[in-house]
Amino acid sequence: MIYPIGDFRFPDAASRLYPQTAERPWVLEIGFGDGRFWPHSAATLDTPPNYLGVELSGVSLLKAHRRLKTAGLDNAILTKLPADVLLREVVPYGGLDRIVVNFPDPWPKAGHLEHRLLRVPFFQLAASRLKPGGALLLTTDHDEYFGFACQAARDSGAMSVELTEPPPAALETKYALKWRDLGLAAQHAHFTPTARPHVPHGDIHTYPEDPEHVPHAILTLPATFAPSNFDKQTAREGGWTVILLDLYASLRRDGWVVLAHVVEGELTQEVLIGITGREDGSHLVRLAKFGGPVITPGVKAAVGAVTDWLEESGGRVTHRGY
Ligand SMILES: C[S@@+](CC[C@H](N)C(=O)[O-])C[C@H]1O[C@@H](n2cnc3c(N)ncnc32)[C@H](O)[C@@H]1O
Structure with missing residues (x-):
């Protein structure tokens, strides 16, 4: 299902978004591209977790929507928004089990670092929206951004960092295949919240009935x-x-x-x-x-x-x- 921003509540709740499956774990994927990760990942599980996907590209949104529909993933919601807006305003405190980021845009030029997603404020926000025991999973081919993100997680004071093998589904995305064809290897980090920073929701409301x-x-x-x-x-x-x-x-x-x-x-x-x-x-x-x-x-x-x-x-x- 595709949700425009006006269909959400601020903050929202898994029980309202997934009324049939509210008790299942809740996964957010940021920058899902053409949507290959989630069908691969869900296929390895008996019951697919509730899925929320956020993406900036409208074309990718439509491609991913078709793919998830074909895979029969009914408890999946896709939206076209900047990730930090969705995470801050829609996701409740301690709401998510997993946040997945596969091959984020690296913004490699020195003057463009502020465009990177995985900076200190993002890790603090993510830590406040993950459940205790939840995790943020990053897979990327970009060594410099990988090191930058791991350092930002440590600097946030809210996440610990463990370097592990990428989940197999993260190696089946469009960009994973693209970089693999070029002979580039992917790195993976598993970030676990060590603190729950207070990152409040903003002053944002649905269009009133009255x-x-x-x-x-x-x-x-x-x-x-x-x-x-x-x-x-x-x-x-x-x-x-x-x-x-x-x-x-x-x-x-x-x-x-x-x-x-x-x-x-x-x-x-x-x-x-x-x-x-x-x-x-x-x-x-x-x-x-x-x-x-x-x-x-x-x-x-x-x-x-x-x-x-x-x-x-x-x-x-x-x-x-x-
Ligand atoms: C390099 S592509 C990777 C796509 C996909 N994860 C894959 O592995 O094939 C990065 C994606 O992140 C999306 N993106 C970049 N910044 C974003 C943001 N702030 N919020 C949501 N999506 C974002 C882009 O539109 C793009 O589709």
């Missing part, structure tokens, strides 16, 4: 209002950047829609914010449900940025609900 809880504002626009002064505009604060990209007029009713791009760390969302005429002559500014947005400080700020722009254009704000 319209009162959807970020919104009510205002009265001048009779002469025409949104001719709309320009692309950017607002930034602490953890978020909001860019109001464009404005579209509704042909069916009194109103407009603003397209906004919201960036918060690794998480980016494109959201629509409606500006709709109400019966009493006022206008409602509200985050649209379209596209399955999740509510974050940045998304609330986007609703605020639209409201502020309307206020600067002569509107009188009577209520802010964000």
